[in-house]
Amino acid sequence: MNDDKRGAMREERMKNKEIVFPKGSNESSIFGIRVSQAREWLFIGGTVPRDANNVVVGKKDIQKQMTHVFDNLRDILLEGGFTMNDLVQLNVYLTDESHRPAYFELSRKIFLNNPVAQTVLVVRGLNDPDVLVEVDGTACIT
Amino acid sequence: METIRIRPKHFPVPVAPFSYAIKVIGGSFMFIPNQIPVDSRGQIVGKGDILSQATQVYENLKAILSERNVTFENIVKLTWYLTTRENWKPVVEVRNKYFKDKWPAATFVLLDRLSREDVLIELNAIAIIE
Numbered sequence: 001m002n003d004d005k006r007g008a009m010r011e012e013r014m015k016n017k018e019i020v021f022p023k024g025s026n027e028s029s030i031f032g033i034r035v036s037q038a039r040e041w042l043f044i045g046g047t048v049p050r051d052a053n054n055v056v057v058g059k060k061d062i063q064k065q066m067t068h069v070f071d072n073l074r075d076i077l078l079e080g081g082f083t084m085n086d087l088v089q090l091n092v093y094l095t096d097e098s099h100r101p102a103y104f105e106l107s108r109k110i111f112l113n114n115p116v117a118q119t120v121l122v123v124r125g126l127n128d129p130d131v132l133v134e135v136d137g138t139a140c141i142t
Numbered sequence: 143m144e145t146i147r148i149r150p151k152h153f154p155v156p157v158a159p160f161s162y163a164i165k166v167i168g169g170s171f172m173f174i175p176n177q178i179p180v181d182s183r184g185q186i187v188g189k190g191d192i193l194s195q196a197t198q199v200y201e202n203l204k205a206i207l208s209e210r211n212v213t214f215e216n217i218v219k220l221t222w223y224l225t226t227r228e229n230w231k232p233v234v235e236v237r238n239k240y241f242k243d244k245w246p247a248a249t250f251v252l253l254d255r256l257s258r259e260d261v262l263i264e265l266n267a268i269a270i271i272e
Contacts, residue, residue, distance in 0.1 A: 041171075042148070043219040043268060044163040045247030054154040072153075079150040080165045093251055125227060125252035136221070136249045 016142035019115050033088050033117050038140035042080045046134045047073045056130040062099045065132050066106050082139045085114045090137035092120045143169035143272055160248040164218040169270045176264040177202045189260045192229040196236035199265050210271050215244045219268040222250050
């Protein structure tokens with residue numbers, strides 16, 4: 001594919017996916033994501049910090065678990081032909097309020113240049129008592 | 143429309159019946175909000191009985207899907223909300239009566255309370271409509 005064609009495709013994708021900020025607002029969290037004419041969607045189930053042997057990694061260690069969850073999420077996206085930049089919506093489930101700052105710090109790094117419509121919830125529990133964080137969401141390619 | 147179940151090669155085969163993710167090419171979607179165990183008159187059924195409540199929730203979901211002539215196979219994402227971990231097993235029993243082998247991507251969440259008193263299970267879904 002030549003550069004012209006690649007550039008045209010990128011432009012077309014940007015036209016079909018847009019971060020919408022209200023006029024006059026300087027608050028970066030106030031936005032929406034507009035998607036039109038998506039060709040492919042990926043619906044991602046609850047992604048947990050399990051390794052290839054189905055063992056929960058980093059028991060009681062939220063940093064390790066968060067890192068592993070996002071590694072798994074990235075692997076699922078790649079397997080489907082998507083990247084982290086294609087995520088449009090994400091639900092994040094934490095089991096302890098005290099883990100929120102750590103999550104937001106990681107989230108700022110991951111989504112710095114690629115805002116995603118996120119909901120972060122503190123819940124009483126997840127499928128496995130050892131799991132401290134779970135993430136599900138939706139990605140699309142326009 | 144095409145659906146592809148995604149599993150990275152180094153990921154284990156799921157022990158429970160679910161898919162890690164489902165890719166959809168083309169098609170339209172139906173977003174189904176949280177369903178609670180109410181009958182067609184809005185009365186909560188099976189107070190204190192998780193099997194009855196789970197069945198009612200799945201029947202409500204089935205009725206919604208039937209309106210567009212689709213089945214549980216068309217569900218690509220399912221989220222369950224329960225109030226106790228002990229109810230997970232009976233909920234799975236009921237689920238297995240409705241799903242055959244095409245498992246959706248799924249999330250299970252445990253909460254202190256749900257939207258109405260006496261409700262033990264809520265469930266929402268995304269389905270593809272051909």
